[in-house]
Amino acid sequence: MKINKLLMIMISLKDMLILATQYLFLFADPELKSDTFKIKTYSESKLGKEGQHASTPESIPHPEMDGSSSKSPQSATVAEIEVPKPKGSITCDDKSKDNDFPYARPVVCKMSGDVRIAPGSSSVILSMPLYQSAEGRRVRPYARHDDSLPPLVREVAIKTVANGSDAPECSVGHGDIPAVVFSVGGYTRNFFHDMSDVLIPLYLTAFQFKGRVQFFVTDYKQWWLKKYKPILRRLSRYDIVDFDSNNDVHCFHHVILGLVRDRDLILRRHPTRNPKGYSMVGFTRFLRHAYGLRRNRPFVLGENPGKKPRMLIISRRGTRRLLNLHRVEAMATALGFDVTVSEAGGNSVKRFAETVNSCDVLVAVHGGGLTNQMFLPAKAVVVQIVPWGGMEWMATNFYGEPARGMGLRYLEYHVAGEESSLARRYPRDHAVFRDPMAIHAQGWKALAEVVMTQDVRLDLDRFTPTLLRALDLLQD
Secondary structure (H helix, E strand, O other): OHHHHHHHHHHHHHHHHHHHHHHHHHHHOHHHOOOOOOOEEHHHHHHOOOOOOOOOOOOOOOOOOOOOOOOOHHHHHHOOOOOOOOOOEEEEEOOOOOOOOOOEOOOEEEEEEEEEEEHHHOEEEEEOOHHHOOOOOEEOOOOOEOOOOHHHOOOEEEEEEOOHHHOOOOOEEOOOOOEEEEEOOOOOOOHHHHHHHHHHHHHHHHHHHOEOOEEEEEOOOHHHHHHOHHHHHHHEOOOOEEOOOOOOOEEEEEEEEOOOOOOOOOOOOEOOOEOOOOOHHHHHHHHHHHOOOOOOOOOOOOOOOOOOOEEEEEEOOOOOOEOOHHHHHHHHHHOOOEEEEEEOOOOOHHHHHHHHHOOOEEEEEOOHHHHHHHHOOOOOEEEEEEOOOOOHHHHHHHHHHHHHHOOOEEEEEEOOHHHEOHHHHOOOOOHHHHOHHHHHHOOHHHHHHOHHHOOEOOOHHHHHHHHHHHHHHOOO
């Protein structure tokens, strides 16, 4: 009996040794890789030469797949062994609302396993068991969700197949590099939306990969990508793929469709959306590095005798203009500031970023120009002039809380009814004066046509204490 058991153990050990030897052949012989198709790296597909993409080297075809008639005994044995492929999985952060946040959160889907991006069919294909199918899900990979967006953002379909042989054949391999698919459509062109809807969510989504991530961009705009190239290049070391015109099938192990976002211009720790605790202080530091901005701290009063703190007043055209801008500039100069007046915008983000970074105090009427506060050195002062008409919530949540989250000192000046051009357009018993929130309740169109179109003429006596407070803050 003991001899029989011993023989059985020896036979089992022999089988295990044979199997182990077969696996050694599989991984030791470069001619015996398990890939069954010859797959190009993206740079080889696009440029026809090597060394411009950090994907793994192209796979060598299996002897049975390249038409060769010669077989070695070893290769014939190894061909019968199938190495298990990673199981497919998908998780989606569906539309939901945070407390006190008015916008539905956009859908973001994360896929792992055998994932193939096929821009030609506007789809991402995932191999996974059919009972876990995500078939039919369509995602607009833009980090904002509202009823006006559908025509402005291209949809991408998620398709599932039972196994890789049912998916379109890979033509470009990216090794272990993950991919992020996102849109630069929507409300881009507006600097506030460029940052809050694309660049900050992209930082939150992709910074973790330390440059080893491939971007696919839908609603492709070459001028937009060129405008923000310094930021994009620090997030990914690879050429961006134009999802709208590319016809290859790209193969990955990990794909994120859409961008993870927090609130506008805000980043907070969250167990699933931001487990690493990325912050706006970190993002503004990242921006300073991307644009080569030198100042990390503001001027401190008394530190350099004879030197004045610099103030930037952002001017506006069209609406919410500062009608007595030159008088405000003169008053600030008299108080001891070295004042610069400039309009935000233009194609050179770097040039205006350098202007903002050179200043210690930023003053602006509520609007997208205040987004430039993220280029200020930490602990600089932001003064937001809040127009009349129940604008407190928007002022605080769009720019006030973000400023504090960036490590800036923040002040608000609230315009009185008499300082607003609305006083010349509407009688004092109009709803805009009696009950401004009634205008808000009518929706964005009414708000934009009434409250957001006003200009302001500051009462200098009322405004002076705010600027003196800004000076006080620069003494710390």
